[in-house]
Amino acid sequence: xxxxxxxxxxxxxxxxxxxxxxxxxxxxxxxxxxxxxxxxxxxxxxxxxxxxxxxxxxxxxxxxxxxxxxxxxxxxxxxxxxxxxxxxxxxxxxxxxxxxxxxxxxxxxxxxxxxxxxxxxxxxxxxxxxxxxxxxxxxxxxxxxxxxxxxxxxxxxxxxxxxxxxxxxxxxxxxxxxxxxxxxxxxxxxxxxxxxxxxxxxxxxxxxxxxxxxxxxxxxxxxxxxxxxxxxxxxxxxxxxxxxxxxxx
Amino acid sequence: xxxxxxxxxxxxxxxxxxxxxxxxxxxxxxxxxxxxxxxxxxxxxxxxxxxxxxxxxxxxxxxxxxxxxxxxxxxxxxxxxxxxxxxxxxxxxxxxxxxxxxxxxxxxxxxxxxxxxxxxxxxxxxxxxxxxxxxxxxxxxxxxxxxxxxxxxxxxxxxxxxxxxxxxxxxxxxxxxxxxxxxxxxxxxxxxxxxxxxxxxxxxxxxxxxxxxxxxxxxxxxxxxxxxxxxxxxxxxxxxxxxxxxxxx
DNA sequence: CGGCGTTTTGATGCCAATCAAAGTTTGTGG
DNA sequence: CCACAAACTTTGATTGGCATCAAAACGCCG
Numbered sequence: 001x002x003x004x005x006x007x008x009x010x011x012x013x014x015x016x017x018x019x020x021x022x023x024x025x026x027x028x029x030x031x032x033x034x035x036x037x038x039x040x041x042x043x044x045x046x047x048x049x050x051x052x053x054x055x056x057x058x059x060x061x062x063x064x065x066x067x068x069x070x071x072x073x074x075x076x077x078x079x080x081x082x083x084x085x086x087x088x089x090x091x092x093x094x095x096x097x098x099x100x101x102x103x104x105x106x107x108x109x110x111x112x113x114x115x116x117x118x119x120x121x122x123x124x125x126x127x128x129x130x131x132x133x134x135x136x137x138x139x140x141x142x143x144x145x146x147x148x149x150x151x152x153x154x155x156x157x158x159x160x161x162x163x164x165x166x167x168x169x170x171x172x173x174x175x176x177x178x179x180x181x182x183x184x185x186x187x188x189x190x191x192x193x194x195x196x197x198x199x200x201x202x203x204x205x206x207x208x209x210x211x212x213x214x215x216x217x218x219x220x221x222x223x224x225x226x227x228x229x230x231x232x233x234x235x236x237x238x239x240x241x242x243x244x245x246x247x248x249x
Numbered sequence: 250x251x252x253x254x255x256x257x258x259x260x261x262x263x264x265x266x267x268x269x270x271x272x273x274x275x276x277x278x279x280x281x282x283x284x285x286x287x288x289x290x291x292x293x294x295x296x297x298x299x300x301x302x303x304x305x306x307x308x309x310x311x312x313x314x315x316x317x318x319x320x321x322x323x324x325x326x327x328x329x330x331x332x333x334x335x336x337x338x339x340x341x342x343x344x345x346x347x348x349x350x351x352x353x354x355x356x357x358x359x360x361x362x363x364x365x366x367x368x369x370x371x372x373x374x375x376x377x378x379x380x381x382x383x384x385x386x387x388x389x390x391x392x393x394x395x396x397x398x399x400x401x402x403x404x405x406x407x408x409x410x411x412x413x414x415x416x417x418x419x420x421x422x423x424x425x426x427x428x429x430x431x432x433x434x435x436x437x438x439x440x441x442x443x444x445x446x447x448x449x450x451x452x453x454x455x456x457x458x459x460x461x462x463x464x465x466x467x468x469x470x471x472x473x474x475x476x477x478x479x480x481x482x483x484x485x486x487x488x489x490x491x492x493x494x495x496x497x498x
Numbered sequence: 499c500g501g502c503g504t505t506t507t508g509a510t511g512c513c514a515a516t517c518a519a520a521g522t523t524t525g526t527g528g
Numbered sequence: 529c530c531a532c533a534a535a536c537t538t539t540g541a542t543t544g545g546c547a548t549c550a551a552a553a554c555g556c557c558g
Contacts, residue, residue, distance in 0.1 A: 084410050092410040108396065112403050135391070142384070142391040147357065149398040154361050156405035161333050161341040163412035164455030168546065198505065206413030208547055213506055247545095417514065447537065460514055462538055496513095 043141035044102075046134055051124040062104065062115040062123070069107035071125050075099050078121025079195045082113040083203075093204040095155070096196060098182055105131075105148055119195050163206045169244030171205040172215040176225065177241060180234055188237040191228055219243060292390035293351075295383055300373040311353065311364040311372070318356035320374050324348050327370025328444045331362040332452075342453040344404070345445060347431055354380075354397055368444050412455045418493030420454040421464040425474065426490060429483055437486040440477055468492060 053076070056062060062073060065085065073080075080097040094113055097103050103115055107128075135142040162171055180192045194201075198209040205212065216232070219225045224239040225232045234240060302325070305311060311322060314334065322329075329346040343362055346352050352364055356377075384391040411420055429441045443450075447458040454461065465481070468474045473488040474481045483489060 084406060086410065086414070090410075090414045092406075092413050094406050094409060106399060106402050108399055108403075113406065135395075136388040139385040139388075139391065142388065142395070146384075146391070146395045146398060149395060149402060150355060150357055153355050153398060153402045153405060154357075156402060156409060157333060157341075157343050157362065159409055160343060160405060160412055161335070161339075163409055164341050164452075165335070165339045197503095203413075209505075210507085210548080211546060214546095217506070446535090457515060458537075459516080459539085463514095466538075 043138060043144035046138060046141050047126050047131060048124075050126050050130040050134075053122060054125045055120070055122050056117045058117050058120050060117055062117070063111050064114045065112055067111050069104065069109060069111050070128055072102065072104040072128055072131055073115075073123040073125055074102050076122040076124060078123075079118040080115055080121060080123075081118050081196065081200060081204075082115050084113050091203040092206075093200055094159075095152075096179075096200075096204065102148060104128075105145060106152055118200070167244050167247060168205075168207055168211050168215055169218075169247040171207065171244070172201075172212060172219070173224075173240050173243040175201065175205055176219075176232065176234065177237070180237075189234055191233045192231050194231040292387060292393035295387060295390050296375050296380060297373075299379040299383075300375050302371065303374045304369070304371050305366045307366050307369050309366055311366070312360045313363045314361055316360050318353065318358060318360050319377050321351065321353040321356075321377055321380055322364075322372040322374055323351050325371040325373060327372075328367040329364055329370060329372075330367050330445065330449060330453075331364050333362050340452040341455075342449055343408075344401075345428075345449075345453065351397060353377075354394060355401055367449070416493050416496060417454075417456055417460050417464055418467075418496040420456065420493070421450075421461060421468070422473075422489050422492040424450065424454055425468075425481065425483070426486065429486075438483055440482045441480050443480040 051074070056078075062080070063069070063071070065083075075097055077099050080101075080103060082094045082097070082103060084092045084094060095103075096118070097115075104111070106113075131145075135145055162174060166174070176192060177188070179194065180188055180190075183192050196204075198212050201207075202209045202212045207215075216225070219240065220227060222239060222243070224236045224243060225234055227233075300323070305327075311329070312318070312320070314332075324346055326348050328348075329350075329352060331343045331346070331352060333341045333343060344352075345367070346364075353360070355362075380394075384394055411423060415423070425441060426437070428443065429437055429439075432441050445453075447461050450456075451458045451461045456464075465474070468489065469476060471488060471492070473485045473492060474483055476482075
């Protein structure tokens with residue numbers, strides 16, 4: 001795969017907004033969302049008054065499994081992983097979170113996963129007490145929080161399907177397409193930032209690093225994707241979607 | 250699929266005209282929980298006034314993936330599975346639900362899984378509109394519903410770990426221990442009902458029927474469990490918990 | 499440049515899938 | 529109540545996909 005495509009750095013080098021402009025000054029000012037005069041339709045807007053900005057360096061954790069759940073977060077920039085670990089050191093990454101995503105809301109009294117910054121990350125941080133208190137009184141917010149959790153649950157079910165029933169090829173292809181979609185990819189084509197390591201992908205997809213690497217190499221050879229400096233570029237979304245389906249069986 | 254449908258449409262509306270013919274011989278008495286004078290600490294108690302009893306025969310479905318979410322359910326007796334299916338016919342069973350369990354609450358506008366009765370089942374059935382309306386006004390109920398979903402999410406994450414990182418032996422052992430725990434087993438010993446088929450277990454654990462069967466046979470040979478008429482008996486919970494750990498690697 | 503962590507690539511092995519068939523249980527109809 | 533068909537389960541033989549082991553190539557940062 002080291003075919004090192006010459007055109008590796010065209011003008012469109014910025015698209016991974018995920019990792020652009022991260023570590024600049026961390027203020028702790030009460031955050032207000034991108035100013036817009038619209039009415040607070042989204043119950044989550046209510047939280048903003050309690051939010052404080054916080055920067056976390058790559059590799060550091062927001063909270064660990066078992067910690068009392070004191071804060072919830074919204075990502076401003078950067079990338080986060082939620083990790084489950086077992087006594088043998090086996091790891092399962094539940095989700096990768098990108099700018100705009102919320103995390104830490106999936107807790108009862110304590111967190112059951114660990115949340116770590118994949119890259120230098122800036123978040124808005126909400127005290128859980130405030131969230132709960134507000135939700136108690138405000139139906140819209142409560143509703144919104146439940147929706148959030150329901151969506152998360154739906155994704156988890158899809159992931160269970162992926163892990164239980166899909167081949168390595170399908171898993172990798174599905175993952176790349178998901179990242180493309182979430183990375184605000186235009187029409188499914190174009191560059192996709194992959195700020196995580198192969199080990200992270202492997203632990204997310206229930207595979208080994210070697211299998212992930214081999215599978216991506218194969219995808220490159222078929223021309224469905226091409227490697228870029230810090231991610232890939234999707235050349236043929238349809239081929240990518242078909243992949244695994246052909247390999248399997 | 251078998252004929253077994255008494256097309257009678259009783260007094261109360263059935264959820265879905267298409268598949269309406271689910272319940273036969275169903276009374277529609279307003280349900281009250283086992284009478285107890287205690288205050289309604291549990292927000293869910295509020296729902297009882299809206300609940301109606303309904304019987305569904307084995308193999309029939311409560312709702313299908315894609316259906317508008319009109320009802321939620323609590324199991325009185327019987328057993329239910331929530332199923333995800335893909336175009337190739339591959340199946341993933343998200344959960345088995347037992348008496349006392351709730352299901353159908355994990356929906357936004359439509360259900361994304363199918364819910365089917367594993368055995369003849371009796372449920373209490375709550376109109377979703379009523380649930381939502383009540384939750385909008387009642388913070389305790391809203392909170393309770395979110396907790397419910399959060400617990401479900403936590404289980405889903407554990408299942409992702411199981412599917413992504415555990416061996417066949419560990420999966421089967423974990424499943425049996427879980428069923429034992431949920432079946433109100435005394436101290437983890439004793440009989441465990443397994444109302445589902447091997448195919449169901451396989452589709453829940455991301456394995457094949459043959460592998461499930463072989464693994465259980467091995468567990469029987471080691472004396473950790475023993476077969477019973479319609480399930481198993483756990484003879485040695487510790488050995489069961491160790492199983493897979495020794496086999497793996 | 500040189501050390502180190504990550505990624506790629508290759509060789510080999512093993513667990514679980516697949517293929518196949520016998521054995522058992524369940525349900526149906528005579 | 530029995531006979532038979534269909535579905536489910538078990539067991540065996542074989543294959544194959546992914547893990548594991550191993551080492552080279554690459555990229556990063558001091």
